[in-house]
Amino acid sequence: MIEVENLVKRFGNLTALKGISFKVKRGETFAFLGPNGAGKTTTIHILTTLLKPTSGRAVVAGYDVVKEEKEVRKMIGIVFQDPSLDRDLTAYENMLIHAGVYGIKNPRIDEMLKPVELWDIRNKVVRFFSGGMQRRLEIARALLHEPEVLFLDEPTLGLDP
Amino acid sequence: MINSIVWLIFFGMGWSGFMRGLNYLRFLAPGIFMITIFSHSVFSGISVIWDKELGFLKEVLVAPASRKESIAGRIIGDSIIAIVQGIVILTLSFLLVRMNVLGILPSIVFGFLLAIAFSSLGVCIALRTRSMEGFQMILSILILPLIFLSGAIFPIDAMPSWMKVLAYLNPMTYAVDGARVYLSGMRSLPILLDWVILSAVTALSLGLAMVSFERSTIE
Amino acid sequence: MDEAERLADRVAIIDRGKIVAIGSVEELKRLVGRDVVYLKVKGRFKGVEHTKLPDGKIKVDVENAMAFIPKLFELASKKGFKILEIEYRRPTLNDVFLHLTGREIRDERGGSIKEIIARRMRAFTTIIYR
Ligand SMILES: Nc1ncnc2c1ncn2[C@@H]1O[C@H](COP(=O)(O)OP(=O)(O)O)[C@@H](O)[C@H]1O
Ligand SMILES: [Mg+2]
Numbered sequence: 001m002i003e004v005e006n007l008v009k010r011f012g013n014l015t016a017l018k019g020i021s022f023k024v025k026r027g028e029t030f031a032f033l034g035p036n037g038a039g040k041t042t043t044i045h046i047l048t049t050l051l052k053p054t055s056g057r058a059v060v061a062g063y064d065v066v067k068e069e070k071e072v073r074k075m076i077g078i079v080f081q082d083p084s085l086d087r088d089l090t091a092y093e094n095m096l097i098h099a100g101v102y103g104i105k106n107p108r109i110d111e112m113l114k115p116v117e118l119w120d121i122r123n124k125v126v127r128f129f130s131g132g133m134q135r136r137l138e139i140a141r142a143l144l145h146e147p148e149v150l151f152l153d154e155p156t157l158g159l160d161p
Numbered sequence: 162m163i164n165s166i167v168w169l170i171f172f173g174m175g176w177s178g179f180m181r182g183l184n185y186l187r188f189l190a191p192g193i194f195m196i197t198i199f200s201h202s203v204f205s206g207i208s209v210i211w212d213k214e215l216g217f218l219k220e221v222l223v224a225p226a227s228r229k230e231s232i233a234g235r236i237i238g239d240s241i242i243a244i245v246q247g248i249v250i251l252t253l254s255f256l257l258v259r260m261n262v263l264g265i266l267p268s269i270v271f272g273f274l275l276a277i278a279f280s281s282l283g284v285c286i287a288l289r290t291r292s293m294e295g296f297q298m299i300l301s302i303l304i305l306p307l308i309f310l311s312g313a314i315f316p317i318d319a320m321p322s323w324m325k326v327l328a329y330l331n332p333m334t335y336a337v338d339g340a341r342v343y344l345s346g347m348r349s350l351p352i353l354l355d356w357v358i359l360s361a362v363t364a365l366s367l368g369l370a371m372v373s374f375e376r377s378t379i380e
Numbered sequence: 381m382d383e384a385e386r387l388a389d390r391v392a393i394i395d396r397g398k399i400v401a402i403g404s405v406e407e408l409k410r411l412v413g414r415d416v417v418y419l420k421v422k423g424r425f426k427g428v429e430h431t432k433l434p435d436g437k438i439k440v441d442v443e444n445a446m447a448f449i450p451k452l453f454e455l456a457s458k459k460g461f462k463i464l465e466i467e468y469r470r471p472t473l474n475d476v477f478l479h480l481t482g483r484e485i486r487d488e489r490g491g492s493i494k495e496i497i498a499r500r501m502r503a504f505t506t507i508i509y510r
Contacts, residue, residue, distance in 0.1 A: 031388035
């Protein structure tokens with residue numbers, strides 16, 4: 001269950017979220033649509049425990065994002081709006097590090113990289129990847145630990161057509 | 162590290178000739194050892210800033226792995242690199258001046274404590290800084306005063322009393338004094354005090370860095 | 381935009397830190413109103429309220445184009461006209477956003493309000509609960 005109740009977030013004197021509420025059921029795909037600066041990324045960051053709400057409550061996969069942040073982190077995968085890869089490492093090494101911090105013993109990196117057509121270039125350093133290739137790597141990485149909830153913040157941004 | 166060698170050879174040997182009675186190089190060498198470790202370790206926050214600017218920090222922060230362990234690992238790793246650099250300088254010092262070989266091990270322990278203390282403080286500063294420029298500016302303001310106020314280059318006893326107060330507030334003072342006791346047999350503070358204060362400050366700053374990282378958001 | 385419509389079971393329209401509407405794409409579009417069906421026929425079109433356009437096409441406002449089109453074929457065989465072309469347009473989520481906020485977005489790059497919103501709303505953010 002994802003349940004968001006009256007979420008408010010202030011940055012100094014700017015109120016980025018003015019009381020947001022919604023629910024997402026298991027099996028559902030839920031989209032936010034709104035112009036730049038509407039508060040989409042802020043909402044996602046609160047739900048993924050990276051920002052603390054000023055007030056309000058949010059439960060993700062049954063866990064409170066403030067009080068049970070560690071549990072929430074285990075359940076979620078996220079593709080950020082902006083790049084979050086280690087650019088000095090190869091695609092494969094980025095996947096390995098992810099497997100490490102998520103405690104995956106036998107990561108199925110090949111199964112993740114093949115569908116996004118990155119398996120053949122897995123040993124290339126990410127710095128030399130196009131925007132679209134980096135994006136696809138981030139999506140593969142977000143799925144590696146088989147999250148219950150997947151957050152995609154503007155996933156089509158920079159994706160090659 | 163090149164800087165440390167320059168200090169040791171030119172500054173150390175130059176002043177030694179001037180101060181004939183006292184063996185200045187013997188006084189300076191433990192100080193340069195600590196300066197080397199200090200100047201590497203305060204910059205260990207840079208990797209945090211780097212990750213912040215390139216976005217990789219978000220990937221670390223959103224993961225379920227223990228944040229405290231991951232930052233402690235980074236701090237200890239950086240401290241080991243700092244110590245290795247210190248050991249190179251110390252080896253060089255032994256070629257230039259006669260010091261107590263049995264003092265090496267305790268001095269390295271002092272150096273390691275110092276490295277952890279300042280790596281931790283560097284990380285704390287980095288977590289509160291938005292940009293690389295800001296971080297480097299804060300450090301450039303701090304580094305020289307901390308070096309001059311540590312007794313590494315000139316003795317604390319000779320300082321005016323207001324400066325002494327500042328020197329005693331500087332954790333590096335106790336590391337320099339400890340290493341000097343063990344390596345050169347020169348003493349200005351009780352060695353037990355050096356151990357207690359440096360260990361306490363190190364534990365405190367490491368704890369602070371771990372808690373800061375645990376609580377950090379991307380705001 | 382297109383992706384959001386295709387993938388999302390439900391969409392929240394968010395503006396200035398507030399959710400202004402929430403529901404399935406169909407539900408949201410219904411907030412704006414009707415679908416429009418454009419027809420080209422041979423013979424005399426009758427049986428439904430319509431407008432003749434200057435280019436000879438016929439415009440029909442309906443509640444739901446998908447439900448209307450099958451009825452149209454029945455009508456054609458009953459009233460004896462032949463359908464040459466069917467085209468329909470549904471309101472886009474851009475139309476929904478404009479309808480809900482009623483806001484004029486000024487943009488130095490110019491263009492119609494719809495174009496500007498389309499440009500600025502290309503982005504969508506998704507939660508997939510598996
Ligand atoms: N860390 C921050 N500090 C201050 N203001 C911020 C911060 N992050 C976002 N904002 C502001 O909050 C508002 C919402 O931003 P955001 O959630 O990124 O919107 P969206 O993702 O919908 O484009 C914007 O006005 C933005 O400038
Ligand atoms: Mg955004």
